[in-house]
Amino acid sequence: MPKILIIEDDTAFCQMLQKFLTRQGYGVSASFNLKEAREKLATDFFDIILCDVRLPEGDGISLLSKIKEKSPKTRVILMTGFAEVKTAVQAMKKGAFDYISKPFTPESILEVIASALNANGSKELKLHETIKLSTISANKSTNKIIGSGEASKKLQQYIELVAPTNMSVLLIGESGTGKEVTARAIHNISKQKDKNFVAVDCGAIPKELATSEFFGHIKGSFTGAIEDKIGHFEAANGGTLFLDEIGNLSYENQVQLLRAIQERKIKRVGSTREVSVDVRIVAATNEDLTEAVAQGNFREDLFHRLNEFSIEIPSLKARKEDLMLFVEFFLKNANAELNKNVNQLSKEVKQIFFSYNWPGNLRELNNVIKRSVLFTDGDIIGLDAVPQTLKTESEEDELGDFSKHKFEKERILKALKQTNFNKSKAAKLLQITRKTLYNKINYYQLEV
Numbered sequence: 001m002p003k004i005l006i007i008e009d010d011t012a013f014c015q016m017l018q019k020f021l022t023r024q025g026y027g028v029s030a031s032f033n034l035k036e037a038r039e040k041l042a043t044d045f046f047d048i049i050l051c052d053v054r055l056p057e058g059d060g061i062s063l064l065s066k067i068k069e070k071s072p073k074t075r076v077i078l079m080t081g082f083a084e085v086k087t088a089v090q091a092m093k094k095g096a097f098d099y100i101s102k103p104f105t106p107e108s109i110l111e112v113i114a115s116a117l118n119a120n121g122s123k124e125l126k127l128h129e130t131i132k133l134s135t136i137s138a139n140k141s142t143n144k145i146i147g148s149g150e151a152s153k154k155l156q157q158y159i160e161l162v163a164p165t166n167m168s169v170l171l172i173g174e175s176g177t178g179k180e181v182t183a184r185a186i187h188n189i190s191k192q193k194d195k196n197f198v199a200v201d202c203g204a205i206p207k208e209l210a211t212s213e214f215f216g217h218i219k220g221s222f223t224g225a226i227e228d229k230i231g232h233f234e235a236a237n238g239g240t241l242f243l244d245e246i247g248n249l250s251y252e253n254q255v256q257l258l259r260a261i262q263e264r265k266i267k268r269v270g271s272t273r274e275v276s277v278d279v280r281i282v283a284a285t286n287e288d289l290t291e292a293v294a295q296g297n298f299r300e301d302l303f304h305r306l307n308e309f310s311i312e313i314p315s316l317k318a319r320k321e322d323l324m325l326f327v328e329f330f331l332k333n334a335n336a337e338l339n340k341n342v343n344q345l346s347k348e349v350k351q352i353f354f355s356y357n358w359p360g361n362l363r364e365l366n367n368v369i370k371r372s373v374l375f376t377d378g379d380i381i382g383l384d385a386v387p388q389t390l391k392t393e394s395e396e397d398e399l400g401d402f403s404k405h406k407f408e409k410e411r412i413l414k415a416l417k418q419t420n421f422n423k424s425k426a427a428k429l430l431q432i433t434r435k436t437l438y439n440k441i442n443y444y445q446l447e448v
């Protein structure tokens with residue numbers, strides 16, 4: 001039975017949450033202050049800690065490093081008030097697993113707990129991914145890709161067509177278009193829906209660690225292997241393994257991956273025992289893999305194995321007829337998260353939204369809406385709340401692609417200079433992911 005510790009000074013709320021989670025089958029302890037929590041942590045192990053950010057004797061974040069040091073496997077989920085979201089995001093960088101804004105619904109806390117229990121080690125490092133999980137949850141119940149336009153309908157049809165089969169699926173689309181959301185939608189209506197969905201960002205795994213990440217290892221098999229660890233294949237056994245940014249795998253790792261997929265057997269690093277694995281593979285790429293194959297950077301046999309069925313995820317630009325539907329959806333999420341009641345865009349903002357190119361696609365739209373809601377006091381998003389870059393760029397967009405690219409390149413260079421070439425900070429400033437920034441740096445061949 002997974003064990004949970006709640007640290008919360010609001011005793012009534014704490015007891016209510018304890019009761020609710022106990023009824024759901026968890027072993028739940030509660031502490032009303034940090035001292036009590038420290039005592040419990042000294043003698044007991046918890047799979048999950050639900051910790052209030054603000055406590056009378058200090059903040060929950062101060063506990064984080066201690067917990068991580070003493071019990072690295074424990075996942076910490078912070079419970080925040082609206083104004084503390086920023087702090088919680090900082091805390092995630094320090095190793096918290098996720099945050100949830102109060103008040104929350106029973107479904108949303110169960111969902112965050114479930115994803116923390118299912119998460120693999122690399123998850124904690126991927127800040128945007130954990131945030132993403134909370135943002136898409138509202139859409140999960142329907143398993144539907146929103147949209148009534150042609151491109152969205154076609155996407156939904158492909159998902160429904162391929163999901164019940166055992167075919168490997170290759171998702172092709174620009175960054176932020178919803179490849180992972182699509183992979184989850186496929187999983188959620190597949191025969192494997194009750195088993196794990198494991199998402200792996202192949203671009204984030206160091207080459208030397210990839211074998212152990214995919215196939216696991218046994219204690220002592222290499223320096224740093226301090227205990228037995230299962231890999232992504234075993235974690236996803238019976239379910240779906242989502243391999244994002246597949247084009248970033250080294251040639252050697254591609255060989256290993258192909259062998260595992262074909263033979264349906266893996267060996268943990270350091271072990272001679274073969275383990276049978278049955279996983280549905282959904283892979284994703286934002287580059288032209290056929291080009292990579294032609295240049296000898298991606299194995300043709302693996303490409304064909306992954307590409308039994310391919311789906312092109314349309315860019316937001318190609319889904320403009322659904323733009324307002326997405327706006328409504330993200331508005332609803334942002335209002336719930338930030339405790340606001342913003343329900344529309346002003347005429348001018350709407351115009352900007354329609355003329356802007358949305359290079360960061362749905363992720364960018366979601367970020368812009370969240371930020372604009374945060375800056376809006378009334379119920380309508382006005383020009384003031386919209387990032388300046390969007391306004392300038394939407395004017396530029398009208399001048400055509402050439403000037404847009406020129407502008408984008410300059411904007412990236414400016415952000416990099418402003419942040420002393422710190423890519424994480426620059427990506428944040430530009431409101432894109434680090435991955436997108438790297439792609440754009442390559443695209444514009446910037447020397448950084």
Ligand SMILES: Nc1ncnc2c1ncn2[C@@H]1O[C@H](COP(=O)(O)OP(=O)(O)OP(=O)(O)O)[C@@H](O)[C@H]1O
Pocket residue numbers: 132133135136139144145146173174175176177178179180181182244286329362363366433435436
């Ligand atoms: N169909 C959808 N409905 C609602 N939101 C969506 C949908 N698709 C994508 N999103 C939003 O866009 C964000 C990005 O989606 P996702 O991570 O799946 O994109 P991606 O193509 O995998 O990006 P990357 O290539 O950068 O990993 C999600 O967090 C979610 O907020």
